[in-house]
Amino acid sequence: MSAEFKANDLRRYxxxxxxxxxxxxxxxxxxxxxxxxxLIKIPGISGRPPYNVEDVLARADEFxxxxxxxxxxxxxxxxxxxxxxxxxxxxxxxxxx
Numbered sequence: 001m002s003a004e005f006k007a008n009d010l011r012r013y014x015x016x017x018x019x020x021x022x023x024x025x026x027x028x029x030x031x032x033x034x035x036x037x038x039l040i041k042i043p044g045i046s047g048r049p050p051y052n053v054e055d056v057l058a059r060a061d062e063f064x065x066x067x068x069x070x071x072x073x074x075x076x077x078x079x080x081x082x083x084x085x086x087x088x089x090x091x092x093x094x095x096x097x
Contacts, residue, residue: 004058004081005057005080005081005085006054006057007034007040007054009084010023010040010057011034011038012038013084014034014035014036014038015036015038017067018036018067019036019066020033020065020066021034021063021066021080022062022064022066022072023062023063024061024062024063024064025056025059025060025062028059030051030059031043031056040053060077062074065080
């Protein structure tokens with residue numbers, strides 16, 4: 001399973017699950033937050049961001065999910081990728097039920 005995902009994957013998950021997702025690159029001090037409405041924001045910045053959000057997602061090494069209960073839950077890149085791309089149910093072969 002690939003641990004790669006895009007901003008739209010995070011938006012879709014955040015809206016569907018009413019969850020905020022914080023992505024952070026610790027070494028560079030870059031952060032972006034996808035809120036429950038699917039909007040991507042950079043805390044403390046208004047206007048045009050000083051860095052590309054897709055770059056932050058590609059290099060992020062820390063992820064936190066904050067659900068409706070408002071309790072933050074840290075997750076790894078692999079865990080987040082699994083949440084964003086759940087396995088598909090096995091398809092039934094044609095002619096079998």
